[in-house]
Amino acid sequence: MSEQFPELPNTTYAVLGILSFGEALSGYEVRKWSESLRFFYWSPAQSQIYGELRRLKKLGYVTADYVVQEGKPNKRLYQINEQGRAAFRHWVNHQPLEPTVMKHSMVLRLFFGHAADDGRLVELLEEFIAETEEMLGQ
Numbered sequence: 001m002s003e004q005f006p007e008l009p010n011t012t013y014a015v016l017g018i019l020s021f022g023e024a025l026s027g028y029e030v031r032k033w034s035e036s037l038r039f040f041y042w043s044p045a046q047s048q049i050y051g052e053l054r055r056l057k058k059l060g061y062v063t064a065d066y067v068v069q070e071g072k073p074n075k076r077l078y079q080i081n082e083q084g085r086a087a088f089r090h091w092v093n094h095q096p097l098e099p100t101v102m103k104h105s106m107v108l109r110l111f112f113g114h115a116a117d118d119g120r121l122v123e124l125l126e127e128f129i130a131e132t133e134e135m136l137g138q
Helices: 010-019 027-039 046-059 082-094 105-111 120-137
Strands: 062-067 075-080
Touching: 010 027, 010 046, 010 075, 010 082, 027 046, 027 075, 046 062, 046 075, 046 082, 075 082, 105 120
Parallel strands: none
Antiparallel strands: 062 075
């Protein structure tokens, strides 16, 4: 018998995936880890991270331990549990892919290039190339 898992947005699974590396993380730390996702998916807002962590806790996919700190604000550390690992593995292995959606402002500008000033598209492409080379360095 196969396990049943609720359909959840990719955002939820991205947060669960960050926790799947095994380390207990605060919401802030999950956000820092998620910055690397921006190169191929998206980088969620801090409020999205906390919303997803609450959802995952409610689903029973993560545990949350309250940590009291001296000289710093207290925090919650979230850790994936076996049920969360099973849900994450199911998503990775069995859920169908969503259609790819690109939000690419350079391509959008090229599409509407008929309205660009003379030489502006070349300037934008050069800027885009420079930004891409910088990102490759990261």
